[in-house]
Amino acid sequence: GENVEQHPSTLSVQEGDSAVIKCTYSDSASNYFPWYKQELGKRPQLIIDIRSNVGEKKDQRIAVTLNKTAKHFSLHITETQPEDSAVYFCAASNGHDMRFGAGTRLTVKP
Amino acid sequence: SAVISQKPSRDICQRGTSLTIQCQVDSQVTMMFWYRQQPGQSLTLIATANQGSEATYESGFVIDKFPISRPNLTFSTLTVSNMSPEDSSIYLCSVDGTGMNEQFFGPGTRLTVL
Secondary structure, eight states: OOOEEEEOSEEEEETTSOEEEEEEEOOTTOOEEEEEEEOTTSOOEEEEEEETTOSEEEETTEEEEEETTTTEEEEEEOSOOGGGOEEEEEEEEOSSOEEEOOOEEEEEEO | OOOEEEEOSEEEEOTTOOEEEEEEESSOOSEEEEEEEOTTOOOEEEEEEETTSOOEEOTTOOTTTSOEEEEETTEEEEEEOSOOGGGOEEEEEEEESSSSSOEEEOOOEEEEEO
C-alpha cells in the first residue's frame, strides 16, 4: 500500500521567511496530492492540491511542486505570517484511498 | 465546499460501552470516509463508506469494532464498540464533495474513554 513520508516534523521560521515541507510517496499509481492545514483543536483544512499532470501550482503565498519521477512533492510558503503557524499534512491518493504524512508543526515567530 | 457536521462534538464514556457518531452533509456525496486522529498524530483511515454497499475497512480495523452505516447520500454513522481507553481519540468524517478525490473534513468528535 501507499506510504507517505513527511519532513521535517517541526519547523520554526521568522516572520517573513519562507518555509518548505517535503513529502515522498511510494505508490506510482498515486495521482492526487493535497495539503491540509490543521490549527489546534480544528479540523484539517484543504489549502492547496496538485494532480499528477501538473508540475507546479501556486496560490498567492503558497505553492506546491511535484516530481513524479522521484515521487516527491513539496509545499512552499513565502512571506510567512504568525497565522501560518499550524500543523501541515501532506497526502497522496490513488483515487481509491488517501494516505497522510505524519505532519509538520510550523511555528512562525513574530 | 460541502458543509459537514458531526454529533456529538465530544463525549466521555465508560469502558465497555459503545458510542455512535453521526456525520451529516448538506449535499449528496458518493464517498464518505471515517478517520481516527490520536493526540498529536496524523490521520488514519478507518473505512470508506459508500451508499448502498458495505463499508470497506482498512488493515487493523474491523466491522465488529467499528460498524458503519450509510443509509443515504448525506448521512453516515460510525459506532465505536466495546470501548477501551485506547479508543480515546478524535474521530473525523470526510467527504469527497467534488468527485475528484478532494476530501473535506467534518469538525470531529473528541472521544475520551475512562
